[in-house]
Amino acid sequence: MSLKDMRRSDVQDVSACPSCKSPRRSFISEIGIHFRGTEGLNKPLVWVSREVLVCGRCGRAEFVVPEKERQALNNENLVETAETSV
Numbered sequence: 001m002s003l004k005d006m007r008r009s010d011v012q013d014v015s016a017c018p019s020c021k022s023p024r025r026s027f028i029s030e031i032g033i034h035f036r037g038t039e040g041l042n043k044p045l046v047w048v049s050r051e052v053l054v055c056g057r058c059g060r061a062e063f064v065v066p067e068k069e070r071q072a073l074n075n076e077n078l079v080e081t082a083e084t085s086v
C-alpha cells in the first residue's frame, strides 16, 4: 500500500454505506462495550481500539471486534484478560 493509498484510507470515503449507499469515512476509535443489565454495572468494560467506518448521511457505524475481545464478550469470565491486552 502506497502512502497515497494510506492517506486516502484515513480520510476519504472507504466504501458505500450498506444502509443508504452514501460514502463513509474511516476513523480510529476506542469503544468501551458494557454488558447489559444491572449486573453489567459491576463488570469491567471491554475496550476495543479499532478502525470504525461512519456514514456521513445516516450515521451507521461499523467496526470489527478482534478475537480476544470477542471471546470476552462471549464469555464474561474472560473480561479481565481482554481488558489488559488493549
Ligand SMILES: [Zn+2]
Binding pocket: 017, 018, 019, 020, 021, 022, 055, 056, 057, 058, 059, 060
Ligand atoms: Zn448510511
